[in-house]
Amino acid sequence: MPNDFSSSGPPFHDHPQPHIPIHNERHMKVICIGAGASGLLLAYKLQRSFENFELTLYEKNADVAGTWYENKYPGCGCDVPAHTYTWSFEPSAKQSSLYASSDEIFQYFSSFCEKYELQKYCKFKHQVTKACWNDTTARWELEIADLTNGTIFLDSCNLLVNACGILNSWRWPDIPGFGNYKGPLLHTAKWDPSVDLNGKHVGLIGCGSSGVQVLPAIHPVVSKVTTFIRSPTWVSPGHTTLQHVYTEEEHREFETNPDALLRHRKTLESSLNNFFPVFIANSDVQKGVRAAMVDMMKDKLGDEGLAQLVIPTWGVGCRRITPGPGYLEALASEKVQVVFGRIEEITEKGCVCDGQEYAVDVLICATGFDTSYRPRFPLIGLKGKNLADIWSDEPKAYLGLAVNDFPNYFTFLGPNSPVNNGPILIAIEAQADYILKMIDRWQTENIHSFSPKAEAVEDFIAFKDSFMKQTVWDDACNSWYKGKSGKNIALWPGSTMHYLEAIAEPRYNDWxxxxxxxxxxxxxxxxxxxxxxxxxxxxxxxxNQDDSPYLSRGKRRRVVTSSGTIDRKGPLGWM
Known part of the structure; x- marks a missing residue:
């Protein structure tokens, strides 16, 4: 049999390399925007599975981990159990407590980067300022700003991945007179540790996750806090009652007995996956959790008047359930003054609500991020279309992953991804796997480009909109999950495990x-x-025997999930 593959076979003139075997892995260049959790995972999986590629991660910060590099405010931490906030294949026995601090989470991703030598792909202090698709060359052409010296240079790639994330473009509140305040001004996502809060009267704007973490953290050192709450929020009872610091004995067991750590991780992960029925409106689970949370919050607050202000009337989960060990207790303390309602104006001394000025020594804004999903730089697809313009009213993506008329482009945690539906990192893993399956086809076939069909995107959006009507996410609450139209633009129409099955195999007919x-x-x-x-x-x-994978989804699922090995009993009426 001939083995000179460079000359065997008939000529095939319209293929650039006609004399090679099937599925040749052509060279490809991938650019990923961001070296946070998603970007690092893409680098790891690309390095593990692929050959003949070039990868660059452009990161605007000086180090990896994105959100966990940037957020350093007092009390900052994860709002899900730390052992569920690791990659499925990369456990950590070093977590100090059930809910880890931002420093610990940053260290986890930094160590992950070092362990697998992913730094070689990263260009820090480099920011993508423009990306344009060239359909003639089938390449993305990018402008990159070197933030160290201020220069701009060009780069290009076959495939572009946006891993910028959702919660990292922080913003000041849009309040009249905001620039008038003369005292120290802080934002939770741009914390200045040089500002001394000891003995100060602090104003705190916002009661989302950041605000709820900040208040109990600064409460012991300040003289007073005036907290401005525009709308109520649910505070998770699990976070206020079940925070647990792991003992030395537990750490030793986790480090020496991987099976013990695996059991602990699975227990926590299963608990998160079991929470999804809460989001079904008017379900028995929703009603039961709501009643329990109302009782718990009232007990912690100990003030009926305050409870009426801060306990929501809408369903549990309409906006993200807020963590907060010690928050409710701090809110009800003598040190804290609660001002409920919209801030009318910022003055030189503080904030005006209902015509009354509240003067403070330091003003902290826990006012969140730009969650519009619009790219923070011009992203130009086919026919000169700018994605920021297309998504000005409503962002529409394909399964949270890709966009019609933006070829060879993917985004992590795009619109309608499972960002509050259950465990989040496993959803990111599933997205990475999907992206790489598409990239594999591009590398081993003579594909010029691909993007999801417009009708596939519209059908998905229609299904999503219909599904949301049966959930608490359709309730009348003020939530970053909702866009200008009031429609839910952020969340997946189902559980995280539902998402894993939905994108396990690409539907190529949608492309x-x-x-x-x-x-x-x-x-x-x-x-x-x-x-x-x-x-x-x-x-x-x-x-000798048929050990091949099963060809039906049902049998494959039962094998992968070890169906029949667990005796789990409980109400399944919500299904």
């Missing part, structure tokens, strides 16, 4: 593929890649 030459040119010279490998088993398919 428009454009080819270079004959779409079957990738068939090459008639030989397989196995025949090219003289060290491979050329009869690999011969075996």
């Amino acid at each position: 428009d593929f454009k080819y270079t030459g004959n779409r079957f040119a990738f068939l090459g010279n008639g030989f397989s890649q196995t025949e090219k490998d003289l060290t491979a088993d050329w009869a690999y398919y011969i075996r």
Whole structure:
């Protein structure tokens, strides 16, 4: 049998490399915007599974981890159990407590980067300022700002991945007179540790996750806090009653007995996955959790008047359930003054509500981020379309991953991803796997470009909108999950586990593929890649028994999930 594959086979003139075996892995260049959790995971998985590629992660910060590098305010931490906030394949036995601090989470991702030598892909203090698709060359052309010296240079790639994240473009509150305040002004996402809060009267704007974490953290050192609350929020009872610091004995067991750590992780993960029925409006689970949370919050507050102000009337989960060990107790303390309602004006001394001025020594804004999903730089697709303009009223993506008319482009945690539906990092893993399955097709076939079909996107959005009507996410609450129209633009229509099944296998019929030459040119010279490998088993398919994967989704699922091994009993009426 000939093994000179450079000359075997008939010529195929419309394929750039006609004399190679099927599924040749052509060189590809991938650019990822951001070296936070998602960007690092993409680098890890690309490095683990692929060859003949070039990868660059452009990161505006001086280090990895994105949100966890940037957020350093007092009390900052994760609002889900720390052992569920690790990659499924990369446990950590070092978590100090059930709910980890931002410093610990940053260290986890930093260590992950070092362990797998991902720094070589990262260009820190570099910010993408523009990206344009060139359909003639089938490449993304980017402008990059070197934040160290202020210069701008150009780069290009075959495939572009946006891993900027959702909660990292922080913003000051849009309040009249905001620039008038003369005292120290802080934002939770841009914390200045040089500002001394000891003995100060502090004003705190906002009662989302950041505000709820800040208040109990600064409460012991300040003389007084005036907290401005525009709308009520649910405070999770689990976070106020079940915070647990791991003992030395537990740490030793986790470090020496991987199975013990695995059991603990699975217990916590299963608990998060079990929470999704709460989000179904008027379900028995929703009603039961709501009643329990009302009782708990009233007990912690100990003030009926305050309880009427801060306990919501809308369903639990309409906006993100807020963590807060010690928050309710601090809110009810003598040190804290609660001012409920919209701030009318910022003055030189403080804030005006209902015509009354509240003077403070330091003003902290826990006022969140730009969650519009619009790119923070011009992102130009086919026909000169700017995604920021297209998404000005409502962002529409394909399964939270891709956009019609933006070829060879993916985004992590795009619109309608499972960001509050259950465990989040496993959803990011599923997105990375999906992206790389599409990239694999591009690398091993003569594909020019691909993007989701417009009708596929519209059908998904229609399904999502219909589904949301049966959930608490459709309630009348003020939430970053909702866009200008009031529609839910952030969340997936189902649980996280539902998402894992939904995107496990790409639906290629939902995509428009454009080819270079004959779409079957990738068939090459008639030989397989196995025949090219003289060290491979050329009869690999011969075996004593059928141990091949099952071909139906149902059987594959039951094998993967170890169906039949757990006796779980409980109400399933919500299904």
